[in-house]
Amino acid sequence: MPYEPRTYRKQSARSGLTYFSVSWLETDLWIGVDTGAFFAGLPEQVRQEVMLLRQQLNRYITEQPDFLHSFSPVTLLPSAPEIARLMAAAAAPAGVGPMAAVAGAFAETIGKSLARRTGSREIIVENGGDIYLHTQTEALIGIYAGDSPLSQQLALRIPPVQMPLGVCTSAGTVGPSVSLGKTDATVTLAASAALADAYASTLGNLVQTGEDIATALAVAPSLPGLLGCVIILGDQLGAWGQVELVPL
Numbered sequence: 001m002p003y004e005p006r007t008y009r010k011q012s013a014r015s016g017l018t019y020f021s022v023s024w025l026e027t028d029l030w031i032g033v034d035t036g037a038f039f040a041g042l043p044e045q046v047r048q049e050v051m052l053l054r055q056q057l058n059r060y061i062t063e064q065p066d067f068l069h070s071f072s073p074v075t076l077l078p079s080a081p082e083i084a085r086l087m088a089a090a091a092a093p094a095g096v097g098p099m100a101a102v103a104g105a106f107a108e109t110i111g112k113s114l115a116r117r118t119g120s121r122e123i124i125v126e127n128g129g130d131i132y133l134h135t136q137t138e139a140l141i142g143i144y145a146g147d148s149p150l151s152q153q154l155a156l157r158i159p160p161v162q163m164p165l166g167v168c169t170s171a172g173t174v175g176p177s178v179s180l181g182k183t184d185a186t187v188t189l190a191a192s193a194a195l196a197d198a199y200a201s202t203l204g205n206l207v208q209t210g211e212d213i214a215t216a217l218a219v220a221p222s223l224p225g226l227l228g229c230v231i232i233l234g235d236q237l238g239a240w241g242q243v244e245l246v247p248l
Contacts, residue, residue, distance in 0.1 A: 014032060014122075014124070014135070014139070016034060016035055016122070017032035017033060017034065017035060017122060017124070018032065018033060018034075018035045018038040019031065019032045020038075020042070020043045021043075022043055022046045022047045022050055022110075023047075024047060024050045024051050024054055025054050027050050027053075027054060027103075027106050027127065028127065028128060029046070029050065029106070029107070029110060029125055029126065029127050030124075030125075030126040030127075031046065031110070031114070031123075031124065031125050031126075032122070032123070032124040032125075033114060033118055033120040033122070033123055034118075034120040034121055034122055037118040037119055037120035037121075038118075039118075042117075042118065045117070046110060046113075046114070049110065049113060050106070050110065053081075053083050053106065053109065056081040056083060056084075057081065057083050057084060057102075059081075060077075060079065060080055060081055060084050063077060063079060064076070064077055064080075067084065067088075067097075067098055067099070068099060069097070070097040070098070070099075071096065071097045071180075072095065072096065072097060073088065073091045073092045073094075073095065073096070073097070073098070074088060074091075074097070074098060076088050082109075083105055083106070083109060084098065086101070086105045086108070086109065086194050087099070087101040087102055087105045087194060089194070090104070090105065090192060090194035090195040090197065090198040091198050093195075093198075093223065093224050093225070094195070094198035094199050094201065094202040094223070095202060096198055096201045096202055096205075100197065100198050100201040100202075101194040101195070101197045101198040102197070103127045103128050103129075103130040103168070103197055104127070104130040104132075104166055104168045104192075104193035104194040104195070104196055104197025104198070105193070105194035105197070106127050107125040107126065107127040107130050107131060107132040107166070107193045108125075108132045108166060108192060108193035108194050110125050110132070111123050111124075111125040111132030111134065111164070111193070112132075112164075115134070121136055122134065122135045122136055123135075124139075129144070129168070129169040129171075130166070130167075130168040130169065130193060130196070130197050130200075131166065131167040131168065131193065132164065132165075132166060132193045133158060133163055133164065133165045133166070133167055134163045134164040134165070135158075135160060135163060136160055137160055138157060138158060138159050138160060139157075139158045139163075140155040140156070140157055140158070140246070140248070141155055141156040141158060141167050142154070142155045142248045143155065143156065143169075143185055143187055143230065143232065143248075144169075144185065145171070145184035145185035145232040146171060146173045146184045146185070147173070147184065148184040148185070148232050148233070148234055148235065149234075149235050150184075150232050150235065150237055151184065151185075151232075152248060153247065153248055154230075154237075154245050154246070154247065154248055155245070155246055155247075155248040156187070156189075156230070156243060156244065156245065156246075157244040157245075157246050158189075162189070162227070162242065164191070165189060165190075165191065165193075165227075166188075166189065166190050166191065166192050166193025166194070166195065166196035166197065167187065167188075167189055167193075167196060168187070168188050168190075168193060168196040168197040168199075168200045169185055169186065169187045169188075169200060170183070170185075170186045170188075170197075170200035170201050170203075170204035171183055171184055171185050171186065171204065172184075172204060172207075180204075180205040181204040181205045181206060181207040181208060181212075182207060182208050182209070182233065183204050183207045183231055183232060183233045184232045184233055184234065185230070185231070185232040186200050186203050186204035186207070186216075186229065186230075186231050186232075187200065187229060187230040187231075187232075188200040188203065188226060188228070188229045189226070189227040189228045189229070189241070189242065189243065190225050190226055190227055191225065191227070192225065195225050195226075196226075199223055199225075199226050199229070200229075202219075202223065203216045203219065203220060203223075203229055203231060204216075204231075206219065207231060207233060209233070210233050210234060210236040213231050213233060213236060213237075213238040214238065216229075216231055216238070217229070217231065217238050217239075217240045220240045220241065221240070221241075226241065227241055227242045228240060228241025228242040228243035229241060229243070230243055230245065
């Protein structure tokens, strides 16, 4: 699988948090927790949890190969692990295959686990542009949109009342993930990061040209649980819902 350098992570800075990375197979997490909640063994504990989740998911895929390959929702077998159930539940209303929710599902699962494990009041888990976000004060999430002139020029201002929140990005021109559209960035917000991830694919798949942005925005209100979205293609941008864009 092609590797997209996570250079944007060097720009992550939130006072009071300690950051660390955890990688296993295709899962590549950048995690921030309260400095007071961090301890030396935490990265390895999270790595072990990621390994277990990946092993559970991979074993299940051998039982149901369609789970990996389908571009539409699938009916799960009774043996499906919790991570697969989270992905499938997000994919169903989005009308996409469950793997469209994998990055958001891992970010969300690890984020919630960290809250239980450490008691950290602030947690950020980023997984290749898909984010589980829970902070006590407002957060700014910059939008990376490849070669678009709008890339890294704008940020989403997220108030604490919206959190915990999933902020996820799909793109047809950036990164190794499969997209049937051609956006430079389709950013979605939902209470569940898995759901936001699936909806980013749904809306991104609808956009081939700038004229299609309006079509995707017209679909957005019909997606249950979607709080807002931003779609960028070249120098064109459209937004809907509970989003506040500010200069970065």
